[in-house]
Each structure stands twice: as structure tokens, then as C-alpha cells.
Amino acid sequence: MSIAYKIGKYVPRLFKPIAKRLYVSTYLRFMQPSGTFHGIPLPPKTLASEVGGGNFMKIGKGSVDLLVSLGGLQSFHHVLDVGCGIGIVAIPLSAFLDKNGSYEGFDIDELMVKWCQTYITSRYPNFNFRVAGLRAGDSPIEGNPSIWTFPYKSESFDLVFLFSVFTHMFPNETENYLSEINRVLKSGGKVLATF
Numbered sequence: 001m002s003i004a005y006k007i008g009k010y011v012p013r014l015f016k017p018i019a020k021r022l023y024v025s026t027y028l029r030f031m032q033p034s035g036t037f038h039g040i041p042l043p044p045k046t047l048a049s050e051v052g053g054g055n056f057m058k059i060g061k062g063s064v065d066l067l068v069s070l071g072g073l074q075s076f077h078h079v080l081d082v083g084c085g086i087g088i089v090a091i092p093l094s095a096f097l098d099k100n101g102s103y104e105g106f107d108i109d110e111l112m113v114k115w116c117q118t119y120i121t122s123r124y125p126n127f128n129f130r131v132a133g134l135r136a137g138d139s140p141i142e143g144n145p146s147i148w149t150f151p152y153k154s155e156s157f158d159l160v161f162l163f164s165v166f167t168h169m170f171p172n173e174t175e176n177y178l179s180e181i182n183r184v185l186k187s188g189g190k191v192l193a194t195f
Helices: 001-029 043-050 054-068 110-121 169-184
Strands: 078-082 102-107 127-131 157-160 183-192
Touching: 043 110, 043 127, 054 157, 078 169, 102 110, 110 127, 169 183
Parallel strands: 078 102, 078 157, 102 127, 157 183
Antiparallel strands: none
16 A cells, blocks of 8 residues: 555545535535515525525514414524534524524534524524534544433523434434423423424
8 A cells, every 4th residue: 555545545634624614614605596585685596595495584584483373482482403514593583583582503514504693693693593413623522412411501402302202313412402402492382393
């Protein structure tokens, strides 16, 4: 085995995190919004199409209607969006939740989370987004949904929702997420999930 082969095999692993950060920051800089809603630029169609296609705002507003009618969502509630994507629910929620309410969302897609942080959190500081499920350092827990702990305190949320997340998970991962949802829900809190 040549030294060039050995170097070539490991160099991409070393530079992958750096290349990804450069890609994300450059991509965000040059993407044009596809409109605005409640002072928030709508994501470019290239990103919006990655969360199911269809009419982005119609789907988002319909989801908020479900949260209100089935989940009992109030304007002052604290909500958790598991698998927040590109903010399809967060954007219309910005017009519903008041300053006493809060929104937390997490997703495994760093580009989408960065977009939400850049365009939503910057305008609504009570809306926060996190990258989750990515390997970080030597932690064996990160990246494994069957043992991953949500990064929130127990009994923090009035409502937790997941739209088309369980569809992509194995039974042991779903079981862990249900346990975590139970932990972070306040007494009497509700969960709304599609699968």
C-alpha cells in the first residue's frame, strides 16, 4: 500500500468538518429568500422542497392549526419541535406565540438549523434551534437516537410535536424518543405526532 493511498484515505476525514462548515456558511450567504412572512424571509425553494414539497406556508399554517385544535396550543405555551427542518412550523408559529411563549426546535440537518438560526432566531429570540444527532468528539451517545438524551430540562414544555419523524426511525429509537418526550413534557402537557 502506497503512502499516497494511506494519506488519501484519511485526509478527507480530517477535512470533512471544516469543508462542511465552509459549505454551510457559503450556501447561506448566497441563497435568496422566496418571500416573507411576519418579518421572516421564507427559505429558498431549494431548501423548502426538502421538507415534503408542496405549498410551504400552507403546510406550515395547517400544522399550526392542528397544534391549536388537537394540541390545545396557547400563545404563552413553551413548545418543542422534534425534527424542525427548515422551520416549516416555526415560521407561522412566530405569528402565534407571544413573548411569554417559547419555541425550541432541533434537527439533524445542520444547514437547515443554521438557516433557522440566521433568519428566525435573529428576529424572534424566543425561537431557538439546535443541531442534534451529529457525532461530536468521542461521544458514543451523539448520533445514536436509541440512547440520545434531549438537551432540555425535565418538565419544560407544554406541547411537543413531531411531524413525520417516527416514520424515519427504528422501534428502539422511537421508544427512546417517546421516553424523552415524556421526560421533557410538563404534567398535563401534550404530544402531537404523525407517522
